[in-house]
Amino acid sequence: MYTSKITGLGHYVPENVVTNDDLSKLMDTNDAWIQERTGIQERRHIKKGDGNSTSVMGVKAATIALEEAKLKPDDIDMIVFATLSPDMYFPGGGVEVQEMMNMRTIPALDVRNQCSGFVYAMSVADQFVKTGMYKNILVIGSENHSGGLDFTTRGRSVSVIFGDGAGAAVVSRSDDKGENGILSTHLHSEGKHKDELSLQGPSTEYWVPEIIEKNPQEDIPYYPYMNGQFVFKHAIVRFTEVIHEGLKANGLSVEDIDMLIPHQANLRISQFIQQKLKLSDDQVFNNIQKYGNTTAASIPIALSEAHKAGKIKKGDLVVLAAFGSGFTWGSVIVRW
Ligand code: ACO
Secondary structure, eight states: OOEEEEEEEEEEOOSOEEEHHHHHTTSSOOHHHHHHHHOOOEEEOOOTTSOOOHHHHHHHHHHHHHHHHTOOGGGOOEEEEEOSSOSSSSSOHHHHHHHHTTOOSOOEEEEOOGGGHHHHHHHHHHHHHHTTSOSEEEEEEEEOOGGGOOOSGGGHHHHTTBOOEEEEEEEEEEOOOSSOEEEEEEEEEOGGGGGGEEOOOSSSSSOHHHHHHHTTTSOOOOSOEEOHHHHHHHHHHHHHHHHHHHHHHTTOOGGGOSEEEEOOSOHHHHHHHHHHHTOOGGGBOOOHHHHOBOGGGHHHHHHHHHHHTTOOOTTOEEEEEEEETTTEEEEEEEEO
8 A cells, every 4th residue: 555645736816805784784784793603704705707617716726736746737736626516517627637636537536525626526536646556646626605605685594605716736656654644534424414504506406497497486496505504403413423433543542643734614613623622722723714615625725725834844744634424534643
């Protein structure tokens, strides 16, 4: 088995800042409610005409990650692209990235695991590198949420939470025979809760003509639905479980964590996990205050930002953990 390592990180968010006060002009909400429930102060939204899309933002983040890894697009052997908001219904964003970055005819795999998308994608990359199949894999998480949210009062409990952006990591085979690199990944799902955080249409079950014909009377869902309190309760249990699982698999304990990067679902969820694990403020990185919940992009944006701010050093134990729609959840344990 080879060692796999994160050799480059990058992130990109659109310039357009949308504050809580901006949202309160569109719907019945206010800064105090949003901050108290979620910790979010502002988020970024793609602006019509700014040239961004899920794949374009993915390419911008990937370009920075490649530079940091000192690699050229030709050095990449595979793309793993995680999103719930692709530019098109099909094909997925992976091939768009391959084309925009002018890459060889390498495999491009799309991962659809919502908030856990990046952790799932990293796990895929880790396996391909560890087995020796590929040397350098580009992993991207990118979301354009603002294009598909209900910005009327009806959608306020969901639409105030989500933001747009992208993050990317290069996972490479390492010559480092020591203990540095991705130590392990841990993935789970529980499909019985699939409806609790979901977007049902348009889909083959609720196809476009049916939605046009029956709405608004029958209200076929074409905006995301979230059972907020149910999601919250499951998230705090699964986050802590899967962090413990990852640590235990490596003979480590919570005291060994130098940096926990939780999926930025909600600041209250992160604070709850921090409290439960008895971690200090320095051991947990949060940036949801600035970007909202960017789903598959949240961990790579946070990881890239924390790394660029000098908060992660060689030898640190870094834990990535996610929970989201599906339900799906997972963790990645990294010795930096
Ligand atoms: N502004 C003002 N009022 C609002 C808003 C809003 N944006 N949204 C809902 N309300 C109102 C509701 O209508 C309700 O009013 P009512 O009492 O008159 O009926 C009241 O606020 C309370 O609504 P709840 O839904 O009960 O609010 P809650 O305290 O549960 O907070 C929230 C909602 C923030 C979504 C919370 O449930 C939560 O954090 N859930 C976790 C889910 C989460 O974070 N998901 C992130 C995405 S999933 C993921 O990434 C894992």
